[in-house]
Amino acid sequence: MSFQTRDHNGVVYHTSSILDAPGLIHGFSTRLGGVSEGPFASLNFRGGGPEPDVRENVRENYRRFCEALGTDVHDVVQSQQVHEDTVRHVTGADRGKGLFAATDYTADALVTDEPGLSLMVFSADCIILLLHDPVTGSIGAVHAGWRGTALDLPAKAVRKMGRLFGARPEDIRVAVGAGIGPCCFETHDDVPNAMRSAFGGGAEDYIRPRGEKWTVDLKGLNAWRLREAGVREENMDVCPTCTACRTDLYWSHRITGDRRGVQGALIVLAGEEGRG
Numbered sequence: 001m002s003f004q005t006r007d008h009n010g011v012v013y014h015t016s017s018i019l020d021a022p023g024l025i026h027g028f029s030t031r032l033g034g035v036s037e038g039p040f041a042s043l044n045f046r047g048g049g050p051e052p053d054v055r056e057n058v059r060e061n062y063r064r065f066c067e068a069l070g071t072d073v074h075d076v077v078q079s080q081q082v083h084e085d086t087v088r089h090v091t092g093a094d095r096g097k098g099l100f101a102a103t104d105y106t107a108d109a110l111v112t113d114e115p116g117l118s119l120m121v122f123s124a125d126c127i128i129l130l131l132h133d134p135v136t137g138s139i140g141a142v143h144a145g146w147r148g149t150a151l152d153l154p155a156k157a158v159r160k161m162g163r164l165f166g167a168r169p170e171d172i173r174v175a176v177g178a179g180i181g182p183c184c185f186e187t188h189d190d191v192p193n194a195m196r197s198a199f200g201g202g203a204e205d206y207i208r209p210r211g212e213k214w215t216v217d218l219k220g221l222n223a224w225r226l227r228e229a230g231v232r233e234e235n236m237d238v239c240p241t242c243t244a245c246r247t248d249l250y251w252s253h254r255i256t257g258d259r260r261g262v263q264g265a266l267i268v269l270a271g272e273e274g275r276g
Helices: 055-069 146-150 153-165 190-206 218-228
Strands: 003-008 011-016 024-029 076-078 087-089 109-112 118-123 127-133 138-144 173-176 207-210 213-216 236-238 263-269
Touching: 003 055, 011 055, 024 055, 024 127, 055 263, 087 153, 109 118, 109 153, 118 127, 118 138, 127 153, 127 218, 127 263, 138 146, 138 153, 138 263, 146 153, 146 190, 146 218, 153 218, 173 218, 190 207, 190 213, 190 218, 218 236
Parallel strands: 076 118, 087 109, 173 236
Antiparallel strands: 003 011, 011 024, 024 263, 109 138, 118 263, 127 138, 127 173, 207 213
16 A cells, blocks of 8 residues: 555646555645646645635646546535535535535535546645445545544544445545644644543544643544444555645645645546446
């Protein structure tokens, strides 16, 4: 298992070998290869914010990323992320929402078993995960900041794939993209207390004191919770890179605040419906 860095006409993105399967396309973007300028330079997918990026530039960034992956930008389905635990069952009626049509829902996780729907989630330090069950040909995309982690959202997405599509946790493959690491995620008591309240003593393995504050390993917490939900260790690939350490390659809210863009992760069933 490993993450690979790829470059298509200057669009730099990552793929994970755990998601290599016939008929499955996926990618984790970086901040490189787009047309946005200033604080959004260059591959930014965020159109809103206090100082919004130029809409035409954002759409061109989507087009370039989708072209790099070999997908159609019109098939993108966005998540309207609100740091909650809603898992949306995406259907053909959602095609293009968030980019070419209004998003009439909020959800931090998207799942589907319909080919041709590009599920996409976003991050600027938060943890983003892509899921695939090669047996049922179902997929998921999850955005889990510290609130989503405390709400056990990735594990809830696994269970939702089971209820909707018959996916078994032991068959599901998960790639955890670059996100803020414990090296840089230093917090007050609120975050570790939320993890302890949600998960009890098991959370302590991922929390460390640092002076009067704490560091929290969000990727480690999510991987643990996925194992508890039945996902096999050998079916997970966790990118070790910290977004706050590598602002040359990623967007980081911790480092630059709200004046920045976001990276994204995309997964889509194509061809043979993603069955391995």
